[in-house]
Amino acid sequence: MGRPPCCSESSDLKKGPWTPEEDEVLTSYIQKHGHDSWRALPKRAGLNRCGKSCRLRWINYLRPDIKRGKFTEEEENLIISLHSTLGNKWSRIASQLPGRTDNEIKNYWNTHMRKKFLKEGIDPQTHKPVPTLSLLLNAISQLNASSSNFPFRVPNLMSPLININDQLLNNILQIINMTPLPNINKLSTFLNSQCDFKKPDEFLSDEMIYQYLMNPSEDWAKYVNNVALEPNSQCNSSGTHLIGSHGDGIQLRETFTDCKGSSDNIFIENQLPGLLPMSPEETKNNEVINNTNLLQSSAFQSGVDDYYDILMKI
DNA sequence: AAAGGTGCCAACCGCCGTGAC
DNA sequence: CGTCACGGCGGTTGGCACCTT
Incomplete structure (x- = not known):
């Protein structure tokens, strides 16, 4: 016992x-x-x-050593910094802030910092930009404009929300025949392994790659090929300089082309699983519907509306 | 002024690793 | 040596205070 x-x-x-x-x-x-x-x-x-x-x-x-009152700017910055490396390890974060408790920091994060991050378009969990909303809304508006009377639905509406940043957006981009976004981790690993940096300690951070990729008003894949692949490219208005400034050793054109064509395709993880018919009667053998057919589905319209409703609640 | 909505935070819940029994 | 409570932790909730309509 x-x-x-x-x-x-x-x-x-x-x-x-x-x-x-x-x-x-x-x-x-x-x-x-x-x-x-x-x-x-x-x-x-x-x-x-x-x-x-x-x-x-x-x-x-x-306990007598407890510190009360508002968090100072220094404390706030420290919390952000520690959270970016430790995640929700509140007790470990609290151990670096004398007089503050894990509960207090957790509450402060959830009520203030989280909102602040979201307002600035930054994912509070990953500390990375959330690049998807404008693209997503644009994609949805295109869908709303183009779909009518099609007999199919998008399967498993909720699953893309597991990683709304990438998966949901990519599903919709794929459906409307736009190039899906790459898996950022895979792309980062691949680019950094392939790039020939002038200085040995230089690398492309996820933020750099995100900034480089996310330009809602452009076809980003084309943009990559045409602009950023120029060796030593100069600063321009959309953040390309972040990569170009890393030196003329970067062969992004080849790297990106290799990446897209390789068996370890960076896009594969983000592709939509097979789209299913509304009922077995509608197509035999549950055959996977291609994207063009799906676009002509009226039921798909309601799926899009559901996506939109869910998004607005987030 | 009252009702409903929202924000905040103290306290609880439930899980997990450690170590007492 | 196995069992299971303790202590610690992160997630969640209840209720009060404040704000908006």
Whole structure:
């Protein structure tokens, strides 16, 4: 047998907000005796609380070294920096900010920072630009303009939302016969492995590649071929310089062409799974419908509307 | 002034790794 | 040596305060 249970044995333990009296009892007990055993503490201190509840109250609210008030700009910057490398490891982030608790930082992130990031078009989880919305809306408007009376649907509406940045957009781009976007991780790995940088420590960051690829008003693939592939290309208005400035050793034209033609095709992961008919009666053998046929599907219109509704709620 | 909506955050829930038994 | 509670952690929620209509 292991240890006896802590809180579950007693269902009449108090829950909910702490009263000032309880705070006082907990504080004075810990100041006198410390908190070597949270499990035993409430009984010894005379509190009708679970040890876990006492621990949380002390760590997040009562301990004397706690820092209150607004986060400073320095703290905010540190949180952003740490979150970009650690992710949602709130306790590890909190360990770098004296007096701040993981709970406080987590709340601050979820209520302030997250919104701030989204407002600036940055994915708060990856800290990378969210390049998709304008392209997606443009794609949807094209769909709305072009579809009517087609008997097919897009299968599994929700699955693309798992990675809305890439997968959903690519599905729609693919359906409307535009070039899908590449898988950024794969592209980054491939380009960096192929590029011949002048300096050994230079590389293309994901941000650089994103910025380079995302130009909603242009056919980006064509843009890549025509502009950025020029060795030593100079600064232009759309961010191309970020790559061009890395020196004339970069052979992006060849690299990109090789990339598209190779068996390890960077586009494959983002391609839409086979499109299915609305019902077995509509086509025999559940054969996969090609994109041109799908575009003529009235049911597809409702799928697009669903996508749009979901998007607007995000 | 009142009702409904939204933001915020303290506290809870439930999972997991560690180590006591 | 296996079991299972403890402590720690990240995710989620309930309810209060404030804002908008």
